[in-house]
Amino acid sequence: MGRLDGKIALITGTGSGQGRSAALRFAAEGALVVGCDIAGDAAAETEEQVRQAGGKILSSGAVDLADPAEAASWVNASVASAGGIDILYNNAGAVRFGPITDVSDEDWYFTIRNELDLVFFACRAAWPHLIARGGGSIINIASGSGLQGSMIGGQAAHSAAKGGVIALSRQLAAEGADHRIRSNSICPGVIETPGSAAVLRRISPFVPIGRIGTPDDVVSCALYLASDEAAWVTGANFVVDGGVTAVRPASGRY
Numbered sequence: 001m002g003r004l005d006g007k008i009a010l011i012t013g014t015g016s017g018q019g020r021s022a023a024l025r026f027a028a029e030g031a032l033v034v035g036c037d038i039a040g041d042a043a044a045e046t047e048e049q050v051r052q053a054g055g056k057i058l059s060s061g062a063v064d065l066a067d068p069a070e071a072a073s074w075v076n077a078s079v080a081s082a083g084g085i086d087i088l089y090n091n092a093g094a095v096r097f098g099p100i101t102d103v104s105d106e107d108w109y110f111t112i113r114n115e116l117d118l119v120f121f122a123c124r125a126a127w128p129h130l131i132a133r134g135g136g137s138i139i140n141i142a143s144g145s146g147l148q149g150s151m152i153g154g155q156a157a158h159s160a161a162k163g164g165v166i167a168l169s170r171q172l173a174a175e176g177a178d179h180r181i182r183s184n185s186i187c188p189g190v191i192e193t194p195g196s197a198a199v200l201r202r203i204s205p206f207v208p209i210g211r212i213g214t215p216d217d218v219v220s221c222a223l224y225l226a227s228d229e230a231a232w233v234t235g236a237n238f239v240v241d242g243g244v245t246a247v248r249p250a251s252g253r254y
Contacts, residue, residue, distance in 0.1 A: 002030025003227045008082045010034045010075065012065055012122060013092030015042030017193060018141065020049070021215035022089055025223055027055025034078040036063040037092065058082060065092055065118040075125035084133050087226045088126045090119045090140045095161075099154040108157045115161035116168070123172060127181075135180025137230070139222050140169045142185045144241050152202070162187075166237050173235030182234035184225050188218045189241025208243035 009026045013019035014035030027033045027050045037043035040062030050057040058081055065071045079085050094114035096107040119140050130136040145155050146162030165185055172183035190203050191213045200212050221240050224230055239245055 002028070003223065003229070004087075005030035007031045007086040007226070008034070008079075008084050009087035009089060009226065010078050010082075010085055010122075010126065011036075011087075011089040011091060012063075012118075013037055014046045015039045016046075018188070018191065018215040018218050019091045020046045021219045022091060022222060023047075023050055023057060024053060024055065025216070025219050026087075026089075026226065027057055028053065029223065029227075031056075031087070031226075032082055033057040034060060034082050036060040036065070036074055036078075038062060038064050038094075065122055066113045068117075068121045071118060071121035072125040075122060075129070079126075079129045085126060085129045086133060086136045088122060088130070088136070088138045089222060089226070090122055090138070090165075092118060093141070095158045097154050097158060100156045102154070103157055111157035112161050112164075115158065116164040119165055120168060123168070123183075127176075130176075130181050131179045135176075136182070137226050138169070138172060138176070138181065138183040139225050140165050140183070140185045141218070142166045142169070142187045142237065144187045144189050144239065144245050147187060147239070147245055169237070170235050177234065182225075182230070184230075184234060185237045186218060186221050186225075187237060187239045187241065187245075189213055189239075189244045191215060191218065206244060207241075208247055211242065213240065213242055 009031040011022050014023045015037030023033050023035045023046050047057050063074045095111050142165040143162040145159045146166050169183050169185035218240050221238050
């Protein structure tokens with residue numbers, strides 16, 4: 001028996017990184033996964049990997065979740081094709097970094113739209129389906145940048161968006177309680193990506209647990225929140241960052 005046997009999970013941003021890991025892990029635990037990504041080819045690669053591993057996944061093609069009509073269409077079509085929804089895992093996002101003096105209006109709105117708005121659009125579309133299902137679990141990926149400032153990277157728009165994701169998740173927990181809808185957020189720290197080697201070398205000495213995070217570190221937390229083991233957990237924010245936000249770095253510059 002898998003931890004998610006019989007559950008239907010809609011997961012966004014499955015083309016790479018944490019989203020791909022989530023699709024593989026959730027399917028391995030028995031869930032029927034419906035994934036999407038703005039990069040349709042990358043999402044298709046993930047779908048093939050899930051199938052080769054013996055998991056169940058439905059194809060959605062390329063989806064721009066920052067478009068409210070497209071997000072609603074994806075959720076509604078996914079629920080119809082899968083036969084319901086038990087889990088909404090909002091992982092997708094895109095960001096533009098820069099010091100506040102260099103952040104254009106376009107960069108600001110791009111980041112808010114692609115890190116906060118798309119979470120709201122997917123949650124709003126899934127809400128009536130979750131009520132009809134008798135409840136479910138919403139998992140929203142935020143960031144440690146939504147909890148504290150950073151001396152590197154120029155993260156004003158990113159921090160504002162991810163702080164909004166944390167607040168939105170708590171409000172959804174309040175509104176969903178009567179419907180048995182649980183809503184929680186996860187704040188990953190610095191996670192390994194193919195293009196992040198230079199940044200990781202700078203930050204890794206400040207991670208108390210002694211290493212940079214992996215996508216699976218975050219997905220393990222999400223898997224718990226999606227399962228019935230977390231039936232009494234809602235409105236919480238889980239920090240998965242190796243202890244970075246728990247301590248003050250010696251240099252004071254992280």
